[in-house]
Amino acid sequence: MQDLKGDTSRRLLDWYDRHHRELPWRTNPAEGVKGMRTDPYRVWLSEVMLQQTTVQAVKAYFDRFTRTWPTVRDLAAAPVEEVMSAWAGLGYYARARNLKKCAEAVASGHGGQFPDTEEALRALPGIGAYTAAAIAAIAFNRKATVVDGNVERVVTRLFAIDTPLPAAKPEIRARTGDMVPDDRPGDFAQAMMDLGATICTPRRPACVLCPLKEECRALKEGDPELYPVKAARKDKPVRVGAAFVAVGPGQQVFLRRRPESGLLGGMTEVPGTGWTARLDGETGVCAAPFAADWQSAGTITHVFTHFELRLSIYRADMKICHEADDGWWQPVEKLDRAALPTVMKKAIAAAIPDAMRMKRKGQP
DNA sequence: CATCCGTGGGA
């Protein structure tokens, strides 16, 4: 008798052994721990960074984080401001806030060792169903069902599941669970993700190279790109606002910290108006944080996940640096130590073109 | 279940 499901998993693992990607978090500098090829700390850190974020974007951040904080205890002991600053530019900043909380929980509540079960991992801040399963499988070789965007794409194509996402998730999970092998669940999870990232891509999948092409129902139908089926997404509204870049003597910029929750929560900003659908009476120079000779420095556009922002930038050269309890003055040459999200770097760059030569990719 | 939450790159 032929075990088709086991056969599929074996074929995938054979492919993985030959074609897996070399990634920084798949190596363990402290090799030698029996049965643990991968450091749970590095697996966890990479998984959180990789949430909705490309491998390309993560690499430089992962290198810097692991260099600065080699262990979860180091990260737990780090000042939160330094962690937010190191995360700046990577996006989805709630991840950074939860990263710090999770490190503290592991350090204080788990003796500095990550728990090795899905349930215990799932209880930690910033670790959801996917990440808990991924850490359990990859770091601890637990037989967990790991379902991410890659797996959703691979599985909906493999079985020609035409139920639209997210309604198809339970069926995808069930199908994936059936495929998980007893012996190498961690490699299987990574193999599925590598396949989705390099062969079973959203557009123009390289089916001719796919180890599962024989049993892929979507390929048999003729157009794998039709999967997964997704609900149409809504269009992005436009919001507008103004931002004020105050430049003090010796090239200092007035900054303040955003509220802990919500958009760009806990990150650093220049003062500004609220961001609203339309210009209201408050938008413009009259909304400046303090009286000064505010000069227009143009407009920047920044696209967030669910809206597009058009920000009018104003600059004023101050003779003195006012003391303010809601913010501080930051020397321009030390702006890289502030937790500035990309939109704020754009705003400052518009007002002070030579202040921050916009850093290129991979230079956090 | 729907919404909110960033960013940069590729087709």
Added chain:
DNA sequence: TTCCCAAGGAT
């Protein structure tokens, strides 16, 4: 240019 999206989580 425009659109899509990349190893999701919290509420």
